[in-house]
Amino acid sequence: MIAVESVERHFGSIRAVDGVDLEIRRGELFGLIGHNGAGKSTLFKMMLGLLPVSAGHIRIDGEDIHAGNFREVRRRIGYLPENVVLYDNLTGLETLRFIAKLKNCSREECVAALETVGLSHAANRRVREYSKGMRQRLGFAQSLLGKPQLLFLDEPTNGLDPEAIRAFYATLRGLRDSGVTVVLTSHILSEIQERVDRLAIMAAGKIQALGTVQSLRERVDLPLRVEVRTEAALGGALTAILGSFGITPRPVEAATDRLVFDCPRQLKMKLFGAVAGLGEGVADVSIFEPSLEDVFFGFAD
Structure with missing residues (x-):
């Protein structure tokens, strides 16, 4: 689903991503972990086409991220950024309907998305009344609009309580089983160690290790x-x-x-x-x- 070949991203003299090679399989739940500043979010943004690469190539579903056809591929991608910013004066349902219009997808999906993340009861409440965890779940709901085949989730469980985290990963397993590819980052390593199919460890802009949790333990x-x-x-x-x-x-x-x-x-x-x-x-x-x-x-x- 994703092929990253010798990718670099420079900010002046800083190599935020430095020669990364990575393949992520279709229908895989993949974890990307590393220290703050390891290059995870930069790599995310390049795979989304939000940041240009300084060197190398990235292909998603066979299309180069800088090719003209990538616009169609992006319609099948969902993204939850690390810091979710929402309109406080809109209700949860209005927020999703606004994003659905931007994504050119059906408004009927909005109610189902709220139900998926457990926010049906707060659909008509203003976002300013939402707790941090509720805002995070609403951010996850917007990433599901348009029935994406690829999800990028950056620190997706920020602010979630244990019950909500459990429900979140149950949803991810269901998506993966239906063929959706999921790429996520998390600083809570104990949370993901038994939940991802494979993971990559990043440090200083490079992939230091790649494999299943058990294979990395043995290495x-x-x-x-x-x-x-x-x-x-x-x-x-x-x-x-x-x-x-x-x-x-x-x-x-x-x-x-x-x-x-x-x-x-x-x-x-x-x-x-x-x-x-x-x-x-x-x-x-x-x-x-x-x-x-x-x-x-x-x-x-």
Whole structure:
């Protein structure tokens, strides 16, 4: 759906985007993460055709963003900017009807869009009476007008409460399953780590890593965190097993039946085989993969 080839964007001597190559598949839920100033929003705006590229090429659905036919492609794109600016004196429904006219799409879609984002009850309230989260949901609703086949969402969950975030991602999954391609950024990494199909990590204007969350975990080779609960009498035996693998348990306050330690990924199966040798004295084993935040810092630092 999106092909980015050797793309650069310069602001004077600053290379905001510096030689990015990226392909995003049709019907994919794709995450783009990075520090403030990493180049994410600039790349977004170039893919939308709002900023010219300094070098390289971007094609969306087979069309170059600077070709004459790209205007038709843009009609199939929805965009939610990081900072949503709306007319305070209009109601939610009037806002969508105004945008629908700009997009040359049916006014009948407006009611359905408000229902999708959970704002039907506030359709006739002035936007100035909306909370921050409601404004964000209204911004999402406008991005859905025209039945876009490609969505760009820049920090889309700003101001949303946990229930609204859950509903938002449920909507995205439904859109993806219907063939819509979704590209989003978020600073809340724990929120997206189990929800995107693939992601790219940007730093200093470059793509530092690209893949599924699990493939990036394996590439950065961070240890697993493991917690083992045993009978108190077996604590010494378990500590000895860990020592034979060169592993030192973490200190755990007031715990005589629990050991927590970091396990190198390549030792996982051998170590668990040795622990299993303790038999029924092992009550439970919990394994925790590195979080997306850990992975991010592993690549971005």
